[in-house]
Amino acid sequence: MFSLERFINEKVTGRQTSMFCPDIAANRDTLSRKISGKSILVIGGAGSIGSSFIKAVLPFKPDSLTVADINENALAELTRDLRSTKDMYIPDNFITYPMDFASSVFKKMFVSSGGFDIVANFSAHKHVRSEKDVFSVEALIRNNVLNAGLLLDLLEQYPPEEYFCVSTDKAANPVNIMGASKRIMEDLIFAYSDKFPVKTARFANVAFSNGSLPAGFLARIQKLQPLGAPTDTKRYFVSPEESGQICMLSCMLGNNREIFFPKLKEAQMLTFDKIAVDLLHEYGYEVLECSSDEEAIERSAALKQGGRQYPVHFSASDTSGEKAFEEFYTDSETVDIERLSALGVITGKQIPDKERLRRLLDSLTAAFEKTNAAKEEIVEIIKDYLPDFEHIEKGRSLDSKM
Numbered sequence: 001m002f003s004l005e006r007f008i009n010e011k012v013t014g015r016q017t018s019m020f021c022p023d024i025a026a027n028r029d030t031l032s033r034k035i036s037g038k039s040i041l042v043i044g045g046a047g048s049i050g051s052s053f054i055k056a057v058l059p060f061k062p063d064s065l066t067v068a069d070i071n072e073n074a075l076a077e078l079t080r081d082l083r084s085t086k087d088m089y090i091p092d093n094f095i096t097y098p099m100d101f102a103s104s105v106f107k108k109m110f111v112s113s114g115g116f117d118i119v120a121n122f123s124a125h126k127h128v129r130s131e132k133d134v135f136s137v138e139a140l141i142r143n144n145v146l147n148a149g150l151l152l153d154l155l156e157q158y159p160p161e162e163y164f165c166v167s168t169d170k171a172a173n174p175v176n177i178m179g180a181s182k183r184i185m186e187d188l189i190f191a192y193s194d195k196f197p198v199k200t201a202r203f204a205n206v207a208f209s210n211g212s213l214p215a216g217f218l219a220r221i222q223k224l225q226p227l228g229a230p231t232d233t234k235r236y237f238v239s240p241e242e243s244g245q246i247c248m249l250s251c252m253l254g255n256n257r258e259i260f261f262p263k264l265k266e267a268q269m270l271t272f273d274k275i276a277v278d279l280l281h282e283y284g285y286e287v288l289e290c291s292s293d294e295e296a297i298e299r300s301a302a303l304k305q306g307g308r309q310y311p312v313h314f315s316a317s318d319t320s321g322e323k324a325f326e327e328f329y330t331d332s333e334t335v336d337i338e339r340l341s342a343l344g345v346i347t348g349k350q351i352p353d354k355e356r357l358r359r360l361l362d363s364l365t366a367a368f369e370k371t372n373a374a375k376e377e378i379v380e381i382i383k384d385y386l387p388d389f390e391h392i393e394k395g396r397s398l399d400s401k402m
Contacts, residue, residue, distance in 0.1 A: 002282060002283065004009055004218075007279065008208065008237075008239050009239070010210075010245055010276070011278045011282075012168070012207045012214075012237050012239075012270065012275060012372070013207065013237055013238065013239050013242070014268070014283035015239070016096060017313045018239065018245060019208065019242060019243055019342045020245040020342050021341070022341045022342065023340045023341055023342055023343060024107075024245065024249070024350050026341075027249070027252075027253055028086065028251070030152075030253065031060055031078075031248070031253075032060050032120075033253045034161075034162070035060035035061070035062050035118070035252065036060055036061050036062065037059055037060045037061070037062065037063045038117035038120070039063055039064045039066075039093075039113075039116045039117045039163070040057065040062045040064065040065050040066070040116060040117065040119075041066045041067075041068070041113075041118070041119045041120070042054055042065070042067045042120050043068050043069070043118040043119070043121045043122060043123050044060070044069055044099045044101075044121065044122035044123035044124065044173045045067035045068065045069055045075075045078065045096075045120075045341050046067065046071050046074035046078045047069065047074070047209075048076070048206050048209035048210045048211060048239075048240055048243065049166060049206060049209070049244060049247065050067075050069070050120070050122035051244070052206075052240050052241060052243045052244025052245075052247075053120055053122065053243075053244040053247045053248055054067065054078070054082070054243055054244070055088075055182060055241070056086075056241075056247070057248055058088060058090065058091075059089055061091070061119075062091055063091060063093060064093030064094070064096055065090075065091055065094045065095075066097070066109075066113070066116065067096045067097070067361055068096075068097045068098075068099055068101055068106060068109075069096070069097075069098065070099070071098070071124075072098035072125075074210075075096040075097075075098055078096065079096060082150055100148050101123055101147065102129045102142075102143075102147035102151070103226065104254055106178075107154060107270040107280065110154060110158070111154075111158075113296075114158065115155075115157075115159070116158075116160055117161045118162045118163075118251065118321060119155060119160045119162070119163050119164070120163075120165075121151065121163075121164070121165040121166070122146075122166050122247075123143060123148075124143065124166060124182075125139065125140040125143050125144055125178060125181075126168065126178065126211075130135045131177040131375070134373050134375045134377075137177055137245055137378050138212075138368045138373075138378075139376055140177065140178060140181055141181050141364060141378070143171065143181060144178075144179050144185055145188060145364070146361065146364065146365065148165065148185055148188060148189070148277035149188055149361065152188065152189065152191075152192045154197075154253070155192070155195075155196060156195050159195055159196035160196055161196075161197070161198065161336070162197055162199070162251050162252065163189070163192075163196055163198045163199070164198075164199050164200065165167070165185065165200050166200065166201060166251060167182045167185065167186055167200040167201060167259065168182045168202055168311070168325065169185045169204060169236070169261070169326045169328050170182065170326070171183040171185075171186060171200045171202055172202060172327045172329055172330050172333075173268040173321070173327055173330055173368050173390075174389055174390075175390055175391060176391065177378070177379065177382065177391065180382050180389050180391075183386060183389075184357075184360065184382070184385065185200075186200055186349075187352040187357055188361075190257050190349055190350075190354055191303050191351060191354050191357055193256050193351055194259045194351060197255075197256045198256060199250045199251055199254035199255075199257075199259075199260070200250065200259050201246050201247055201250040201258070201259065201260040201261065202236060202259055202260075202261045202329075203243065203246050203260075203262050203328075204236030204237050204238050204262060204264060205235045205236065205237050205238075205326075206240055207237045207238065207240065208239070208240070209240065209243070213229060213272050214272070214279075217275070217279050217343055218227075218279075221237065221279070221280075221283060221310075224300060224303040224304055225308070226293075226296035226297055226299070226300045226310075226402065227296075227311075227312045227402070228293060228296070228312065228313045228314070228315075228401055228402030229272035229273040229275075229276045229282070229312070229314050230271070230272055230273070230315065230316065230317040231314045231315060232271070232316045233270060233271060233272060233288060233317050234270065234271055234326070235269060235270060235271075235272070235326055237267055237270060238266075242248055246262060246343070249340070249343060250343075253340075254345070255347075257349040257350075258345050258346065258347055258349070259329075259345070259346035259349070260343050260344070260345055261328035261329065261343065261344050261345075261346070261348075262342060262343060262344075263337065263343060263344050269281055277312075280310045280312075283310075284308065285308055285309070286308055286309045286310065287309075287310060288309040288310060288311045288312065289312055289314065290311050290312065290313045291313070292313060293313050293401065293402045295311070295313070296311040296312060296402070297311075297402075298311040299311040313402065324356065328344070329344075329346050334347050334348040335347070335349075356385070357385075360381070360384075360385040363381045363384075364378070364381055367381060379391050
C-alpha cells in the first residue's frame with residue numbers, strides 16, 4: 001500500500017525522522033514554559049503549514065486554541081484530523097472560525113477575546129502563479145501585505161507575547177512578486193517590533209503541501225491524467241511535520257526580529273521531474289516521456305484501459321517569476337549558524353524606516369484604487385522600495401501549463 005509519509009521520507013527529504021527533533025528535545029523546557037497554559041490564535045491554520053504548526057504546539061498543552069481560516073471545509077478536516085489522532089492533546093477551549101482575518105467579524109471576535117498570548121499568521125498567497133495579471137497581483141499583495149498591516153494594527157492594541165508570520169525562501173533576492181511581497185512583509189512586521197516581539201521563518205518547499213506541484217501529481221494519478229514538471233528548477237524540501245516545527249521553534253525560541261531557516265545543503269535540492277518519476281515508479285508505472293502537453297494528454301487515454309506506461313511532459317521552465325534555485329539569506333544579512341543544530345538564524349535586523357514603508361503601502365493602495373493600473377506599474381513601485389528586485393517576466397503564467 002502506498003504511504004505518502006514513507007515516500008516523502010525515502011524519496012524527497014531522505015530523512016526517516018524530523019531534522020528538528022534534536023532542537024525540540026534540547027529546548028523542551030523552554031518550549032513548555034512558553035506554550036503551556038497560553039492562549040493561541042492561528043490564522044490560516046487549516047492550511048498545510050498552519051495545521052502542522054498546530055500539531056507541533058499542542059503537545060505542550062496550551063490553555064486555548066483558536067483557528068481562523070477562510071476554508072471552511074479544511075477547518076472541518078483539521079478538527080476531524082486532530083480528534084482522530086491517538087494521544088493528541090486538544091484543549092477544552094478549542095474553536096475554529098471560517099472567516100477572513102481582514103474582516104469586521106474577525107475583528108469583533110478578536111476584541112471580544114481580549115487578545116491572545118501567541119498569534120501565528122499563516123494566511124498567504126504562496127504561489128508564483130498568483131501574479132498572472134494586475135488583479136491577481138492586487139489580491140496577492142492585499143493578503144500578504146496590506147491586510148497583514150491591518151492585523152498588526154489590531155495586535156498593537158492587544159500586544160501578544162509572541163507574534164509569528166511565515167515568510168518564504170523566495171524573499172531572499174526575490175525574482176517574483178510573491179517573493180517580493182513576503183520580503184516587504186518582513187519589513188512590515190519588523191516595523192511593529194517595538195510594540196511586541198515578532199519572528200518569521202524562510203524555508204523550503206513543503207513536500208506535497210496543498211496546491212503544490214507534487215500534490216498535483218497525486219491528483220493527476222488519481223484521475224489518470226498526465227504529469228507535467230520543469231526539469232531545470234531545483235528546490236529544497238521539508239516534510240509537512242518539519243514545516244510546523246520550524247515555525248514553532250522560530251516563534252518560541254527566536255529573539256525579536258529574527259528570521260529562522262533550515263540548514264540544508266545544496267546537494268539536497270531536487271527537481272520536480274525527479275519526484276514525478278519516483279512517484280510513478282512507486283505506483284508501478286513505467287514513464288512515457290512526451291514532447292508536449294497535448295501528446296501527453298492524448299496518450300493518457302490508454303491509462304483508462306489498464307495501460308502501465310504513464311505519459312509525462314517534462315520541459316525547461318518558461319514562465320514568469322521562476323527562480324532556478326533557492327536561497328535562504330543574502331550576502332548582506334548576518335547569519336548565526338551555531339545556535340541550533342538544524343536551524344540557522346538571520347540576526348541583526350533593524351526596525352525599518354517606517355516613513356519609507358508607509359510611502360510604499362500608500363503607493364500600492366493608490367495604484368490599486370485606479371481602474372487602469374497595470375502589473376508593470378506595481379512591479380516598478382516594488383522596485384523603488386526594493387532596488388535589488390529583479391522581476392523575471394516572460395509573458396507566460398503557470399496557468400498555461402499542465
